[in-house]
Amino acid sequence: MAVRFAVARLEHLGINPAPLLSQSRLSAADLSNHNRISVISQIEFLGRVSRATKDNWIGLTLAQDFDLREIGMLYYVAASSRCLDDAFRRLERYSRIANEALAIQIDREPTCRIGLTYTGVPRHLDRHQMECLAVVLLRLCRQVVGQKLVPLRVSFVHHRSGDLRAIRRLFGCDIEFGALADEMHFDRRILELPLVKVDPFLNELMVKMCEDAISLRTSNTSPLRTLVENTIAPLLPHAEARAKTVARRLGLSERTFARRLAEEDLRFGEILDELRRDLAVRYLEEENLQASQIAWLLGFHQPSSFSHACRRWTGLSPLEFRGATASLRLEN
Structure with a gap:
């Protein structure tokens, strides 16, 4: 639904939707044939439309x-x-x-x-x-x-x-x-x-x-990693993103939670770190967010901890990363 309306919005503004659809692994044929569109692709496409329309x-x-x-x-x-x-x-x-x-x-x-x-x-x-x-x-x-x-x-x-x-x-x-x-x-x-x-x-x-x-749809069980990520995300600004807290919110004991992760070759620390990295990239795109605010949103106790993590993730400081992505957007 939202993808069709977003395409119409782009066309109304004189923006070719084809490149944005392709970058989101979508096509005009998907829309005209009413093919089922993955939610991940929908999310990615709306993000690109937001940037393209500056909305x-x-x-x-x-x-x-x-x-x-x-x-x-x-x-x-x-x-x-x-x-x-x-x-x-x-x-x-x-x-x-x-x-x-x-x-x-x-x-x-x-x-x-x-x-x-x-x-x-x-x-x-x-x-x-x-x-x-x-x-x-x-x-x-x-x-x-x-x-x-x-x-x-x-x-x-x-x-x-x-x-x-x-x-x-x-x-x-x-x-x-x-x-x-x-x-x-x-x-x-x-x-x-x-x-x-x-x-x-x-x-x-x-x-x-x-x-x-x-009745025609098969039910898909939510992958454990996604379930853990969705549980961690709202806990980050409250500095409560700990394995014990996540296990309790999932209705599991710490031991059972650790065993479930191990069965899928997952580690809580890696999931937490990669989630913080993904969110950091998004927050750094918001020019009015200071590094200290981003540090708090990601659950870091000190801005310096966030700066060290950003260098580990990207090879750049938060300021350098923000400048590099801004230049890239201008070039495109």
Whole structure:
């Protein structure tokens, strides 16, 4: 979904999407033939579109500019439900029809919490798609009840800096970045809201179609490494990215966690180090982030520790690496 809208955005701005698609291992044929697109490729493509259009909020831009009916079956099975709680139950069960890596979890006490998680996809690689998904979900909730619902609070795992007024206006509340989970909280009373287009006959038909669709999909178990990365990432700024803490969050003892890693020839220290490296490269692209802030986001106690790690990863200091990547972008 987001890839098609991003291509249309590029074409509207007079930018040829073909090179960006190719760099993300995608093609125009994938889109025209409605081929299933890997979530990793989607994430990579949105990142490239953000840079090409100089739109640091490309996910928000795309999420606001399309007819929600283009979501397809997922829209109709939710919109034809009896009340918002029923719509949430449908979204929770069938979300992977639209995105095989996305899971939606709904908790109903003490508030209505809508959690968004990836399975089998490294969460730290993404920010644009998760923001796009959250806005689309909010738009869907508002449209099906005919009210401008406002969350109590919204949080994202990834980091953001700079001017946040646009996203705050969009959601109508403060946004927490660098949080432990991607989620929206509402007053639980919204669950009882009736939908404006209740259609039990259409809903019965759509439920059958969705059940048929998910029965055709094979379930893929999330690789352990990705699961560990997605658990580590939100712990970094809190300096809690330790094997003991990760094991507890995964519901494992330290011994079982270590054995599971060893069975797949993985080492916790290497996963942590490589995750920090990937995030460091991303954060250094943000010119308004100081090295001391990046050090904190990565869980280093001192900026000097981050500088040493950056030299080990790239052969350059943070300042040198930032200058080199800026020059490369200008050349391209």
